[in-house]
Amino acid sequence: MSVRGGSDVRDRENNRNMTSKETVRVTYKGKEIELPVLHGTDGPDVVDIAPLNKELGLFTYDPGFKATASCRSELTFIDGKKGILRYRGYPIEQLAEHGNYLETCYLLLYGELPNQQQYDEFNDKITRHTMLHEQMMRFYQGFRRDAHPMAIMVGVFGALSSFHHSSINVTDDKGRDISSIRMLAKMPTIAAYAYKYAKGQPFIYPRNELYYTSNFLRMCFSVPTEDWHEDPVLSRALDKIFILHADHEQNASTSTVRLASSSGANPYACVAAGIVSLWGPAHGGANEAALKMLMEIGSVKRIPAYLERAKDKNDPFRLMGFGHRVYKNYDPRARVMQKVCHEVLEHLGIEDPLLEVAMELERIALEDDYFKSRNLYPNIDFYSGITLRALGFPTSMFTVLFAVARTVGWVAQWREMIEDPEQKIGRPRQLYVGPEKRDYIPMDQR
Ligand code: CMC
Numbered sequence: 001m002s003v004r005g006g007s008d009v010r011d012r013e014n015n016r017n018m019t020s021k022e023t024v025r026v027t028y029k030g031k032e033i034e035l036p037v038l039h040g041t042d043g044p045d046v047v048d049i050a051p052l053n054k055e056l057g058l059f060t061y062d063p064g065f066k067a068t069a070s071c072r073s074e075l076t077f078i079d080g081k082k083g084i085l086r087y088r089g090y091p092i093e094q095l096a097e098h099g100n101y102l103e104t105c106y107l108l109l110y111g112e113l114p115n116q117q118q119y120d121e122f123n124d125k126i127t128r129h130t131m132l133h134e135q136m137m138r139f140y141q142g143f144r145r146d147a148h149p150m151a152i153m154v155g156v157f158g159a160l161s162s163f164h165h166s167s168i169n170v171t172d173d174k175g176r177d178i179s180s181i182r183m184l185a186k187m188p189t190i191a192a193y194a195y196k197y198a199k200g201q202p203f204i205y206p207r208n209e210l211y212y213t214s215n216f217l218r219m220c221f222s223v224p225t226e227d228w229h230e231d232p233v234l235s236r237a238l239d240k241i242f243i244l245h246a247d248h249e250q251n252a253s254t255s256t257v258r259l260a261s262s263s264g265a266n267p268y269a270c271v272a273a274g275i276v277s278l279w280g281p282a283h284g285g286a287n288e289a290a291l292k293m294l295m296e297i298g299s300v301k302r303i304p305a306y307l308e309r310a311k312d313k314n315d316p317f318r319l320m321g322f323g324h325r326v327y328k329n330y331d332p333r334a335r336v337m338q339k340v341c342h343e344v345l346e347h348l349g350i351e352d353p354l355l356e357v358a359m360e361l362e363r364i365a366l367e368d369d370y371f372k373s374r375n376l377y378p379n380i381d382f383y384s385g386i387t388l389r390a391l392g393f394p395t396s397m398f399t400v401l402f403a404v405a406r407t408v409g410w411v412a413q414w415r416e417m418i419e420d421p422e423q424k425i426g427r428p429r430q431l432y433v434g435p436e437k438r439d440y441i442p443m444d445q446r
Helices: 050-056 092-098 101-110 116-127 134-141 149-163 173-199 212-221 232-245 252-261 267-279 286-297 300-311 332-348 353-367 369-373 381-390 395-419
Strands: 002-005 018-028 031-039 076-079 084-087
Touching (some): 018 050, 084 332, 101 116, 101 212, 101 232, 116 173, 116 212, 134 149, 134 173, 149 267, 149 395, 173 212, 173 267, 232 332, 232 381, 252 267, 252 395, 267 395, 286 300, 286 353, 286 395, 300 353, 332 381, 353 381, 381 395
Antiparallel strands (some): 018 031
């Protein structure tokens, strides 16, 4: 097979999801076909490979989807080479600096930043769906008291599907909207109760007068004997952290949610599948793993030994919070996160020795040929652990916080997929490398 690009001038007059005049010609066993090239509003062009199978009987092979666009999306744009992240066109730095998490949720779900009235209505709807059914509370008692809170999240969030199953019609706009509101509203309550259960403390009901992030902090840190008092600097820091995590294009957990729901399955159960995927240390679990790694390194003196381990191909150890499939430059979220980390520690007057270890580790790694040649930079998880610890969360809750913030991304991507007229059940193919046909052998002859 040979592949070469066509040469026609590109038509960008209407540059949203358009087929360009360029094509890619493919020759296989003497037959030549042209594959259409699609161009989006930004980012690399994409080859439509459907004719490869229809006309040449070929599939493509791309383990880990390193070169595959699985869908069209208007939500999030990443330029990994330049270190750019935008939600619906808005740079992440601007949203984190000037916006709040709820308006970011509105933006992701509905396409535009809300005006005051839209914001108030949205806030009101979310606020009025934060309570869990009393029967839901009983699910927690079934978990071992030392269960990882992510295990509890998977189970309890999935259990929401049993409370909202027959009532959901995913093909109906209103049905999708109310499910979206419920998922966003209930996720912090479920997460706070996972924390409370592990602590052996009573669940704290949500309060309607509190803003989303403050309500979450109160549900985590209030106890019946002493109410939680808001520290606006810390609430704002968590809100920024939530904005940074809100969506991230077609990552593993989001693709999991899309694939699971492409069969028309219950969205609560599909988001539970997303939570499972997020849990892994190569994805959202990296924030917990990164802090544990910094604690294990413990002091600046020990950094070189750990860097050597990270470079050794025979050692499974990797520098957690470093590297990214898409960013081959500094992760723009990590930059904001580092700033938030300094703000929080300074505000609380904490001198965390792990911050010194992290900064020195970053400095040495960024000068090292191994990391430079592979474009490995700190990602969002590198500084988030130190920040979340300073906010009072145990390491086991770090990925849970990621899940709370990412819920809107999963939900917005689910909606986009259901509303996409090109949507089909996700069904990848394979390169079969197993045995060729052989005949059954009776057991006494094997
Ligand atoms: N430490 C040491 N070497 C690394 C690291 C690392 N953290 N990350 C990548 N490499 C090396 C890797 O060994 C490979 O080397 P070589 O070319 O010699 O075989 C090269 O860099 C390319 O890595 P890869 O594994 O092919 O890249 P990938 O795109 O499949 O993996 C990643 C991306 C994020 C899973 C990986 O960088 C990693 O495991 N990082 C640590 C975990 C982490 O911090 N994850 C959080 C990602 S950001 C949060 C989120 O959005 O989920």
